[in-house]
Amino acid sequence: MSRIQITVVSRYLPEQSEPDRHVFAYTIRLRNVGVETAQLLRRYWRITDANGEVEEVRGDGVVGEQPSIAPGGEYEYTSGAILETEVGAMEGHYEFRLASGETFKAPIAAFSLRMPNSVH
Numbered sequence: 641m642s643r644i645q646i647t648v649v650s651r652y653l654p655e656q657s658e659p660d661r662h663v664f665a666y667t668i669r670l671r672n673v674g675v676e677t678a679q680l681l682r683r684y685w686r687i688t689d690a691n692g693e694v695e696e697v698r699g700d701g702v703v704g705e706q707p708s709i710a711p712g713g714e715y716e717y718t719s720g721a722i723l724e725t726e727v728g729a730m731e732g733h734y735e736f737r738l739a740s741g742e743t744f745k746a747p748i749a750a751f752s753l754r755m756p757n758s759v760h
Contacts, residue, residue, distance in 0.1 A: 643674035644709075644736060644746040652755045653720070660724050664753040667718045668702075670734070670746075672709040678736040679708040680715070681743070685732040690725035702734075726755040 647669045656663040672678050685697040700706065707715045721730060731750035737743045 642746075643672065643678060643738075643744065644734070645671040645673050646734075646746060646748055647671075648748070648751045650730075650751055650753050652753075654755075657755075662723045662726055662753075662755060663720060664723065664728075665718055665720045666730070666751070666753070667716065668748075669714055669716045670707075670709060671714045672711050674738070675711055676738040676740055677708050677710050678738055680706055680734050681737055682735040683732065684735075685730055685748075687721055687723070687728060687730050689723045689728040693724070697732075721753060723753060728753040 648666055650664055650666040653663040653665055670680070680701060682698065682700055683702055687695045687697065703717045703719055705717075709715050721728070729750050729752050732748045733745045734748065735743060735745050
């Protein structure tokens with residue numbers, strides 16, 4: 641049973657990118673489709689570039705916040721990633737705590753980071 645609906649939109653930032661340093665932004669919307677308020681405690685990301693290089697990122701909250709999302713409520717934020725390649729992917733999970741004290745992980749399906757018109 642999914643308690644948090646996660647949607648992701650990613651985009652390439654050419655004005656901040658250089659050869660071998662490709663900057664991407666991603667905007668994530670979290671919607672609480674459960675029946676209890678859920679607080680986002682932690683994040684985990686697995687970022688893979690086109691060379692197969694993997695970076696794992698763990699930390700508290702997102703963009704310096706640990707938001708609580710009421711049932712039916714949404715939270716949206718934008719962050720970024722830098723890759724050496726024109727193409728990559730991210731996936732991971734968020735860890736939430738419900739008002740009742742139960743914790744759970746909400747998986748973030750893999751999404752692509754790609755420079756427009758890239759061949760890969």
